[in-house]
Amino acid sequence: MPETILVCVAWPYANTPLHAGQIAGAYLPADIFARYHRMRGNRVLMVSGSDAHGTPITVRAEAEGISPQAIFERNHASFLETFERFGISFDLFTSTATDNHAQVSQELFLQLREAGYIYPAEQTLLYDPKADRFLPDRYVEGTCPVCGYEGARGDQCDNCGSTLDAIELINPRSRFSDATPVPRPSTHFFLKLSAFNEPLREWVERQEHWRPAVRNFTLGLLREGLHDRGITRDLDWGIPVPVEGFEGKRIYVWFEAVIGYLSASIEWASRNGTPEAWCDFWEDPSARTYYFQGKDNVPFHTTIWPAMLMGRGGLNLPYDVPANQYVTMSGAKASSSRNWAVWMPDYVARHDPDPLRYMLSAIMPETSDSDFTWAEYVRRNNDELVATWGNLVNRVLTFTRRNFDARVPEPRAMLAPESQAILDAVDAAFEEVGQHIEAVRLRAALQAAMSVAQQTNRYLDERAPWSAIKQDRESAAETLYTAINVISGLASLFQPFMPFTSPVAWSLGGNQGDIEGAGWRRSPVPAGTSLPEPSPLFKKLDDALVDEEEARLGR
């Protein structure tokens, strides 16, 4: 019985290209998860898109003297290319700039307003008379009322760490024009999050399969109590508020961006010519919805979005929110401004995708922050991908080619116990790796697959077909027949993690056709199958690469 799985991935903010930390935090785990479920024959929809709106994009646009639209389009194109070249297999990667998204967002806005969960209220905001615009807190600077530091931002004082309200700042000034901001009233809409505190708490309490960090953090937020939040802003870049008298105001990004999961699903369905197909993922209670993202996004996916869904009614709540911690770069948090990151467009232009997919899977920050270093990247490539897995394929196939005329050898009728045991091990690994992936323990899943490759190397050494062939050709034939069949299984086990090299390994092992279509199982390779000319799956990397890559950091 196929399952229905909706894979929602965080919407990247379209103001800079993606870096490896974001890939490890959300896009890669989501992709592995989706590819696995597709191989299982489950019905999968994986969606995300560029977050096109918000102040940082308008500010960047002003700084570069071009339109916000141009900033968004440039980065959106970059995202699509990264996903394509790195093998992130979205069913649809759209953006919040589509008419469809605006329409779905406005509709949900009105539904929640109708239900009494959105209400208008007047608030006093800082206004820049010279630039003729309202100021977001972080674009006001002034003296901190707590410690007297003169460079405090309106949202927070970097000196003492106090959380501030821009209106409290002494001697405030606008970062747009240096003008002195003036308080000015403006009416905005608010989302009544307070109404959902208890329903959310009861719901989260029952989600015992969530990661402890995600669940405890959310319960902490709910214990303190959610406050109603403003969901409109005085901006001209964004989705218009669909209410008379609010022309010139926009729906704020954090309210509108999470709706993207729904609007993207609807867009996918209509593009496919099956406009109702999204309902299977959102309305059927047996469908499961997973939200992949970094830990900074947890509150939106475990409180605000579920509250919006509860308020609307009739749509599935998140089944799991497997948020990852952060991947740091050589010990420091990734930073755009300091250029402290592995930029994906840069990486895919110069390196193969699978070694980084493997590395990031192996250090995936599932329970705590983890650290990426180029030295470790080279080591894992050389010691694990080249030496353990790539070399296993290569040694088996070159030996077979030379001694058995490039055909899978005919084994004895009854396999030796150790041969049967290694075949059983690879078959059992599908169950074990699959359980890990379904529980989103991807690091453990990859390790379980890799350990079968290690066992297979041991098996080869025990059976030593290179010496057996001299006295007992049948023994060598059995060993190679067995090893080739194990390789066929291993290629499928690795496919969700390494979708570029695994199909190659699978074909080298004598298989034809599509590895993903062959399903989550070992494809048996019968004796007599002819084998193609083998070539190495991975390139051994030179240690000099470490220095070269590290020199690019921080410049």
Added chain:
RNA sequence: GGCAGGGUAGCUCAGUGGUAGAGCAGGGGACUCAUAAGCCCUUGGUCGGCGGUUCAAAUCCGCCCCCUGCUACCA
């Protein structure tokens, strides 16, 4: 400050009550099919500190120290 996560071998990290683990690095060995790769053996830790619960604690409880993240435009 509050909340959350983490502090286990030189390095990166698994391990939630029952004789301390993996990979890498270091040392030794047998082999030679393979991108000198693979295999076997081995050195190495008072599991952040102090108390407590228990027949038994890395694992549960309390306090302390250190690292990381979050702290929400409160209307």
